[in-house]
Amino acid sequence: MxxxxxxxxxxxxxxxxxxxxxxxxxxxxxxxxxxxxxxxxxxxxxxxxxxxxxxxxxxxxxxxxxxxxxxxxxxxxxxxxxxxxxxxxxxxxxxxxxxxxxxxxxxxxxxxxxxxxxxxxxxxxLPRRSALERWRGGTRGEKQTLAANVGLVLVAQALGPEPVICDRLVRSAVVVRDCGAQVACVLTKADRAGGDARLAEDIDRVRQVLGEKVPIVACALGEKDSSELAACARAKGAGWGEEGILSLVSPGTVACILGESGAGKSTLLNALLGRNLLKTGAVRSSDDAGRHTTVSRRMVAIPSGGTIVDMPGIRSLPLVGHERGLAKVFPEIADAARSCRFRDCTHTHEPGCAVREALAEGAFCQERYDAYVALAQEMRRSEETLDPDIVL
Ligand SMILES: Nc1nc2c(ncn2[C@@H]2O[C@H](COP(=O)(O)OP(=O)(O)OP(=O)(O)O)[C@@H](O)[C@H]2O)c(=O)[nH]1
Ligand SMILES: [Mg+2]
Ligand SMILES: [Zn+2]
Structure with a gap:
């Protein structure tokens, strides 16, 4: 004693x-x-x-x-x-x-x-209801818990002049669904997408890859008059701006916001709060990369009665053993995969592949197939190279 x-x-x-x-x-x-x-x-x-x-x-x-x-x-x-x-x-x-x-x-x-x-x-x-975890450090890595007990993860992806790249969004969705939380997609900086036609294309693309069930909200906090962009987002079935986020994070919900540095996470939370509580920082002009302005993880109460955790930007999000998350994000593809002739089918060239058959029949689109196959392949590779001591 x-x-x-x-x-x-x-x-x-x-x-x-x-x-x-x-x-x-x-x-x-x-x-x-x-x-x-x-x-x-x-x-x-x-x-x-x-x-x-x-x-x-x-x-x-x-x-x-x-x-x-x-x-x-x-x-x-x-x-x-x-x-x-x-x-x-x-x-x-x-x-x-x-x-x-x-x-x-x-x-x-x-x-x-x-x-x-x-x-x-x-x-x-005390025992966690859910844990949003990330592998870091490659093959000899360790798991880092980004947030515990969150019910919803807002995955922030900045838009820009080029068409939106969905890789980050999909892998984030897989990690989030794997830990048992719900996922929503927040497309920030819609004012940088180059007009409403372009924003509409980006929303379509994200929906194609993520599926119909993942809510999408677009925001343009750098634009004074964004009514046309807002109308376009709504016409595409997406939410818009602060209002869109507030309606996702209901009273009692604890959410967190996940995304690369510079995606505009803290800026968005400040907009919800109506004041500059959180520090924000300019992105590098050469490549739009953020400067890791946020260094703490911090809950903020938002006017809906819900809570959002602001977090530092994350550099990488490797997939390791997230099969359950993959199946939740791509349920119809995972279903089809059960009927493949080979249990370890990669759905790329094998005979008797039910996934490619379903693709040919139009059960899902090429974009979703491509995303699924790429992430499944990444998981197979990480499984092989991961140090077995670390998995235990
Ligand atoms: N044009 C435009 N710029 C934005 C928007 N949202 C944020 N920004 C700018 O993007 C930069 C980065 O914003 P932050 O909110 O600091 O980004 P963050 O995701 O919190 O970054 P970290 O804390 O480093 O992870 C700032 O210069 C913001 O002013 C937007 O909707 N439109
Ligand atoms: Mg920040
Ligand atoms: Zn197959």
């Missing part, structure tokens, strides 16, 4: 030094109300169980333990919102020894709030 207390003290001191450079608590404005974030039944009972166990182990008053949600993550340091407080959390010594000790934004946690202390101790991460 004595050793454990000493450990905790040591850890708190070093964490305290590192935390000195974190944004002040006053900059946590815009965070949602505790009541608008809903833990599941399972998470609530896991909290009840954890607080009982920890109180006994640590010989503490059970009232010191509170159910909290990680509403912000700055360089790995969480800020936790509970019914009673918003506080920076340090990891308790017990949790850092365990493997599952990395909190993600959106995590429901059990924190200890000792009387007379400003900060709280993060004691346990």
């Amino acid at each position: 004595k050793k454990r207390v000493q450990n905790r003290h040591k850890h708190s001191q070093s964490a305290g030094r590192a935390q000195a450079t974190l944004p002040a608590l006053s900059s946590l404005e815009g965070i949602p109300a505790f009541e608008s974030l809903e833990a599941t039944e399972e998470q609530r009972s896991a909290f009840a169980e954890a607080s009982r166990r920890l109180a006994a182990e640590e010989v503490a008053d059970p009232a010191e333990y509170e159910l909290g949600c990680v509403v912000r993550l700055d360089r790995g340091f969480p800020a936790v919102l509970t019914e009673r407080r918003l506080a920076r959390a340090e990891f308790a010594a017990g949790i850092t020894k365990e493997r599952f000790s990395k909190a993600a934004v959106g995590d429901w946690v059990c924190v200890r709030c000792p009387e007379g202390h400003d900060g709280v101790l993060l004691e346990e991460i």
Whole structure:
């Protein structure tokens, strides 16, 4: 028991030094109300169980333990919102020894709030309803949790003078559906698409590849008069602007926004908020690449009563073992694939390929077929090259 207390003290001191450079608590404005974030039944009972166990182990008053949600993550340091407080959390010594000790934004946690202390101790991460994860570092990589417990992921893709490239959108949709969240597509910078005819083509293209069921919203925040673009988007069955996003993120929904740096994620959230809460940055003029302006993961409450997590831009999104997500994004192709003669059919040249047969019969379009085959092939390759130690 004595050793454990000493450990905790040591850890708190070093964490305290590192935390000195974190944004002040006053900059946590815009965070949602505790009541608008809903833990599941399972998470609530896991909290009840954890607080009982920890109180006994640590010989503490059970009232010191509170159910909290990680509403912000700055360089790995969480800020936790509970019914009673918003506080920076340090990891308790017990949790850092365990493997599952990395909190993600959106995590429901059990924190200890000792009387007379400003900060709280993060004691346990409660089971996740969903986890949006990304493989990084190629074949010897590790998984990074981008956000936990989100119900909806808004995948942001900037439009430009060239026709929209759907690769990012489709692979994002596969990763999102794999983790159990819903996906919606946000086409930002529609004012840069070069007119309404072009915007209409881009929307068509995205819908062809992603299918009818994925909602699409287009936005043009750089344009003063965008009524023609808006009319065009609506005529194509897409949502438009802030209103379109608000209608997707209903009260109680926790969503996050995923996309490359410079896609306009923070700009869009600022527009929803009606003020410049989040820092935004100009893109490089040579190639429109962003400069990784956003460095924190941060929940913001939006006027619909929902919540959106702003996140740093992601460079790559490799597909590794996301078969379930692929089947959810391309259900009719995955169905057809079950009737192929060979179980490991690549649907490119094999005899008895039911996928190519279905394609020829017009069951789905060439664009969807191409996207499916490319991603399935990528997954086969990553499976072969991935270090087996890492998968376990
Ligand atoms: N023309 C135009 N520019 C936009 C639009 N939305 C955002 N931008 C610009 O795009 C640049 C990047 O915007 P950010 O909101 O910082 O992009 P981000 O996706 O948050 O980028 P990271 O934080 O680096 O991941 C800024 O210069 C914005 O002004 C839009 O709808 N139209
Ligand atoms: Mg940003
Ligand atoms: Zn086949």
